[in-house]
Amino acid sequence: MNTGSILLEGKNVTRKFGALVAVNDVSLQLFEREIHAVIGTNGAGKSTLTYLLSGELPLTQGHVLLRGRDISSWSQPARSQAGIGRSYQRNNIFLPLSVRENCRLAAQAKIQKPWQIWSSAQHCRQSLALADQALEHAGLAQQAATVAANLSHGQKRQLEVAMCLAQQPDVVLLDEPLAGMGAEESERMLELLQRLKKDLAILLIEHDMDAVFAVADRLTVMVNGSVLASGLPQDIRSNSEVQTAYLGEAEPLPDALAAPFS
Numbered sequence: 001m002n003t004g005s006i007l008l009e010g011k012n013v014t015r016k017f018g019a020l021v022a023v024n025d026v027s028l029q030l031f032e033r034e035i036h037a038v039i040g041t042n043g044a045g046k047s048t049l050t051y052l053l054s055g056e057l058p059l060t061q062g063h064v065l066l067r068g069r070d071i072s073s074w075s076q077p078a079r080s081q082a083g084i085g086r087s088y089q090r091n092n093i094f095l096p097l098s099v100r101e102n103c104r105l106a107a108q109a110k111i112q113k114p115w116q117i118w119s120s121a122q123h124c125r126q127s128l129a130l131a132d133q134a135l136e137h138a139g140l141a142q143q144a145a146t147v148a149a150n151l152s153h154g155q156k157r158q159l160e161v162a163m164c165l166a167q168q169p170d171v172v173l174l175d176e177p178l179a180g181m182g183a184e185e186s187e188r189m190l191e192l193l194q195r196l197k198k199d200l201a202i203l204l205i206e207h208d209m210d211a212v213f214a215v216a217d218r219l220t221v222m223v224n225g226s227v228l229a230s231g232l233p234q235d236i237r238s239n240s241e242v243q244t245a246y247l248g249e250a251e252p253l254p255d256a257l258a259a260p261f262s
């Protein structure tokens with residue numbers, strides 16, 4: 001059982017798109033120094049949930065709390081300033097710029113006024129220091145001078161995480177950070193997540209079940225917008241409803257879920 005404090009909480013979070021209830025009355029708690037994975041079939045509402053927590057989409061109903069404070073009406077930039085960072089399924093990188101400059105801009109977006117964002121890097125000691133720290137943390141310090149376009153796919157995903165870290169978040173929402181990665185790159189990213197959780201709370205959306213079960217401290221399973229189950233990995237693994245939800249999709253049972261039954 002996690003004895004840390006709750007950093008981010010969704011209470012009865014609901015989002016409708018017309019008649020479609022994409023996220024339906026979801027409650028979830030994210031503790032400090034924890035990786036909380038949200039898994040579920042395609043279209044279950046996982047990404048929409050992250051948009052609701054980060055403030056990119058308004059709630060239809062429910063509340064979002066950061067350290068116990070209701071931030072439901074706060075904009076995405078206000079939530080980012082308050083410590084909620086995120087990386088996206090889509091690529092968010094300026095490809096012609098160096099790795100360091102991408103991180104520097106991310107840091108500067110947090111510490112400077114938006115209209116000053118393009119000011120010279122030489123005059124931005126604070127943002128450069130944050131960028132270097134984030135690159136070190138994300139294992140990309142060696143690539144600082146590399147043009148982002150020349151990074152491998154896995155390194156680009158690492159850079160997205162580094163850009164998120166450069167904004168000094170307390171909570172990070174990661175949407176499929178392993179997508180499109182090979183085994184070695186995935187391994188590196190999982191090691192990074194394990195390192196990061198010593199200082200942060202991480203909400204992880206991921207389809208790779210073996211990876212999820214390797215790093216998650218807690219899991220929430222979503223089906224058709226609703227929470228089917230939430231708990232410790234061993235409880236989720238042995239939950240017959242979770243097994244049925246995956247089998248019901250006529251998809252092969254992921255190894256990580258099948259393990260205890262094989």
Ligand SMILES: Nc1ncnc2c1ncn2[C@@H]1O[C@H](COP(=O)(O)OP(=O)(O)OP(=O)(O)O)[C@@H](O)[C@H]1O
Nearest residue numbers: 017020021022040041042043044045046047048049
């Ligand atoms: N802007 C939108 N307008 C209308 N419907 C949307 C919108 N965004 C998402 N949806 C719908 O909401 C549902 C949940 O989508 P969401 O992307 O959150 O699922 P997901 O669990 O992240 O799926 P995946 O694992 O495939 O990324 C889907 O039916 C999707 O088509």
